[in-house]
Amino acid sequence: xxxxxxxxxxxxxxxxxxQVNERVQIEHALRTGLDNNExxxxxxxxxxxxxxxxxxxxxxxxxxxxxxxxxxxxxxxxTEETGLIEPLGLWVxxxxxxxxxxxxxxxxxxxxxxxxxxxxxYQFAKEGFVQQVLEAVESIGVDPHLIDLxxxxxxxxxxxxxxxxxxxxxxxxxxxFSIDDFGTAYSxxxxxxxxxxxxxxxxxxxxxxxxxxxxSQVIVNTILSMAGHMQLSVLAEGVETDREKNILQTxxxxxxxxxxxxxxxxxxxxxxxxxxxxxx
Ligand code: C2E
Ligand code: CA
Ligand code: CA
Ligand code: CA
Numbered sequence: 001x002x003x004x005x006x007x008x009x010x011x012x013x014x015x016x017x018x019q020v021n022e023r024v025q026i027e028h029a030l031r032t033g034l035d036n037n038e039x040x041x042x043x044x045x046x047x048x049x050x051x052x053x054x055x056x057x058x059x060x061x062x063x064x065x066x067x068x069x070x071x072x073x074x075x076x077x078x079t080e081e082t083g084l085i086e087p088l089g090l091w092v093x094x095x096x097x098x099x100x101x102x103x104x105x106x107x108x109x110x111x112x113x114x115x116x117x118x119x120x121x122y123q124f125a126k127e128g129f130v131q132q133v134l135e136a137v138e139s140i141g142v143d144p145h146l147i148d149l150x151x152x153x154x155x156x157x158x159x160x161x162x163x164x165x166x167x168x169x170x171x172x173x174x175x176x177f178s179i180d181d182f183g184t185a186y187s188x189x190x191x192x193x194x195x196x197x198x199x200x201x202x203x204x205x206x207x208x209x210x211x212x213x214x215x216s217q218v219i220v221n222t223i224l225s226m227a228g229h230m231q232l233s234v235l236a237e238g239v240e241t242d243r244e245k246n247i248l249q250t251x252x253x254x255x256x257x258x259x260x261x262x263x264x265x266x267x268x269x270x271x272x273x274x275x276x277x278x279x280x
Contacts, residue, residue: 012278026078029066034087038064041095042264045273046235046257048111049249055148057116057257058096059264060088072255080122081122089123090132097140097147103274104143112274114146116178121155130169137173143172150201153185160194171196178235183223193230199255200227204238207258217251224252 021228029156033039040063043056062070079085100115123129137144156163156179176198184203202223209216220236228235236248239258248256265273 006244008267023078025067026070026075027082029064029070030062030075030079030082030084033062033064034091036065038062038135039088040266041092041099042266043270044117044264045262045270046116046255047261048256049254050111052109052111054111054255055113055116056270056274057150057264058092058099058118059222060092060118080120083122085120085122086126089120090136091182092115092134094136094140097136097142100146101142102267103271104146106271106275108146108274111218112146113136113144114148116148116150116225117151118180121152124151124155124163124166125158130166133170133175134173137175144170145176147175148178148198149175150178150180152180153182153191156191156195160191164195181237183219197232199233199235201235201237201257202253204258207236207238207240207244207248210247211241217247220253221251228252 040061041058042061043058045053046055046057047052059252060072060076062072062075062205064070076085079088096115103112126132133149139145171177177196178199178201179197180194180201181203182200183206200221200223205217210220226233233255234253235255235257236244236253237257239245239248239256239260241260244258245256245260262273
């Protein structure tokens with residue numbers, strides 16, 4: 001008998017199986033990765049309208065002995081489901097603080113505002129999170145005013161009093177908060193006013209469409225004017241071309257990050273980028 005869409009089902013099935021296998025492989029490799037020193041951080045420059053390096057976003061890299069380089073988009077969700085994000089997130093924080101301390105001791109330029117670290121919602125939700133940050137800041141001796149924690153909109157809708165009190169405890173020592181991937185979860189836009197935020201990072205999907213989609217220009221424009229009223233800074237992510245940068249600048253955006261300025265750099269290249277202000 002002739003089966004309807006037999007190939008479709010067959011390939012779908014194989015695909016599912018492959019995905020499951022890959023997941024199991026990644027999960028297995030992750031469990032030994034931290035002990036084996038398979039992780040390292042890279043730092044992507046954030047620049048202002050004067051082309052000064054005002055910060056770096058710390059991004060995690062995993063060069064697995066078993067699997068080779070695996071993208072964070074593939075392994076972070078697995079660390080979140082398995083709880084491995086806890087030790088890994090703590091490692092990311094300490095590693096980034098230690099690097100920041102190196103830069104701090106070298107005498108950073110006055111316009112440099114520090115390092116942004118991605119915080120997983122699972123990590124933030126943990127009871128000991130605030131204490132972990134405070135302890136790491138203390139033991140590493142890093143200036144908390146140079147720390148920017150990137151959180152996502154989704155995190156804000158859960159338990160407003162608890163989330164704000166955790167944020168406030170860190171803001172009290174000078175740490176700043178940015179909303180990452182802003183604009184991808186419209187539902188929580190109205191919650192923004194309740195939180196002590198410093199910056200919105202416009203998601204790269206809007207930047208990507210900027211040059212040929214008038215709707216994206218309207219959205220970016222709206223974000224910029226809303227943020228202006230709320231005294232929030234705005235950083236555009238994923239800027240890849242001169243045209244994108246120019247449109248953003250015309251719309252009043254003053255902070256940028258993306259391949260047009262620099263790729264994520266290893267710590268030595270980032271150091272040179274910061275202190276020699278060279279374009280690599
Ligand atoms: P994200 O926080 O939105 O990070 C920005 C991503 O966009 C990075 O990918 C960066 O390399 C990439 N990117 C930067 N500029 C451009 C550009 O001009 N064009 C394009 N196409 N891409 C650009 P990456 O490093 O692969 O990270 C992917 C995601 O993984 C991050 O998205 C973040 O959600 C997560 N992630 C990375 N490192 C960490 C970490 O240390 N902790 C946690 N919890 N999540 C992390
Ligand atoms: Ca981020
Ligand atoms: Ca982002
Ligand atoms: Ca992202």
